[in-house]
């Protein structure tokens with residue numbers, strides 16, 4: 274998903290299954306965040322490696338190496354940065370790439386850091402170029418050159434910085450210029466979570482929110498959470514409301530399924546937009562191939578919304594394929610919507626042409 278575009282992120286945030294944080298998420302997430310590595314669920318490799326990095330730094334009495342976290346929104350990057358600070362018993366400062374448009378903005382932050390402090394820079398790939406270049410030197414030499422004056426009379430005044438740990442977060446590490454990427458001592462890629470891990474996230478959050486849930490209820494919510502703890506927590510809150518109003522408060526499989534049917538989140542985590550795209554593709558275009566623009570007109574959405582908000586999950590789920598000839602539904606898409614694909618046409622070579630031409 275192209276999370277560089279704020280509009281897409283905003284559009285997605287309005288969806289119950291959007292991975293970007295909405296206002297309510299921000300209000301409750303602080304209470305739900307695991308506080309140390311032991312509490313952090315899943316991402317075993319990342320946890321194990323990070324644990325070593327932090328233990329070694331502590332044993333040396335040194336500041337931890339800079340850490341780059343990459344992965345989709347809502348997988349726990351902010352949470353991990355806070356855990357890094359907690360494990361290092363260091364304060365944390367949180368900012369983001371888009372908030373740093375001038376090198377001066379970054380110089381102001383860097384020069385006010387305390388020794389050992391963790392600086393969390395979310396969406397680091399969206400920082401301005403001059404700020405990025407200042408960051409190179411700050412990360413490597415704990416020094417910045419502050420430029421005073423303009424034109425030929427400008428002078429660079431070196432400013433020593435206390436050692437600090439930069440934790441950068443990005444949705445796509447590939448977007449970072451190699452000189453920046455190379456300055457991180459440890460890079461971790463966060464994966465989507467499996468159902469069992471999401472169930473653990475849901476049970477843990479239910480405990481903290483004082484919500485009663487049985488294992489079947491947690492499994493039902495986990496299956497619809499698109500591999501993302503933030504979505505799991507958000508669905509849990511909506512199901513809790515339903516359980517309180519329509520039942521005795523206990524979340525079972527039946528209650529979770531009924532609640533999420535009200536919110537139009539289906540058994541696989543598809544919402545109205547996702548299903549609209551799939552239905553148009555199957556019912557109007559026989560499963561494709563069809564061009565993106567045509568598909569977007571058919572569902573009454575902007576091209577970008579279909580491409581950047583709906584399609585990434587459909588592709589990830591193996592329901593839709595992007596081919597040079599256009600968008601094509603996979604056999605799993607037909608099965609998911611309970612529809613029968615048209616009879617395969619012969620491609621003239623004796624082999625059935627599964628998707629038709």
Ligand SMILES: Nc1ncnc2c1ncn2[C@@H]1O[C@H](COP(=O)(O)OP(=O)(O)OP(=O)(O)O)[C@@H](O)[C@H]1O
Pocket residue numbers: 292293294301302303305306307312313314315316345346347348349350351352353395474502503506
């Ligand atoms: N491994 C985990 N175990 C338990 N809860 C988790 C885990 N990862 C994330 N969460 C929960 O999901 C919520 C979202 O996590 P977080 O804000 O850290 O995601 P993020 O990757 O930083 O998202 P963004 O890219 O949008 O900033 C948090 O409130 C946290 O409670």
